[in-house]
Amino acid sequence: MYVGVEPNVDDANICQHLLDSTDGVEGSVLVGKWPDCASKLHDKQFDVILFIHCLYHVVDVGEALDEALCLLKPHGQVIVFIVSYKMFD
Known part of the structure; x- marks a missing residue:
């Protein structure tokens, strides 16, 4: 089961359509x-x-991560992807 969060309603609808149209x-x-x-x-x-x-x-990034940790099963993982601006220096 996948759950996504998207602030833009149009983009959320596109994502939902993609989920609904993917078998399994x-x-x-x-x-x-x-x-x-x-x-x-x-x-x-x-x-x-x-x-x-x-x-x-x-x-508030700390609050966002705290909320995520509460939603995890035991031994669950939070994975964060961010840009490393150093790679552009």
Whole structure:
């Protein structure tokens, strides 16, 4: 089961359509911002939570990560992808 969070309703609809049209994949896309959407989810629900180039847009990164940790199953993982600006120097 996949759950996505997307603040833009049009992009969320596109993502939901892609999930719905992929055989063997079950998922939903919540419209909103993280961590506000975390309240719609159940604690200890996920094996992995990915933040892919999105923490730049979060007001309180610590709060966002704390919310993610609450949603993980025991031994779950949070994976964060961010740009390393040093590689462009």
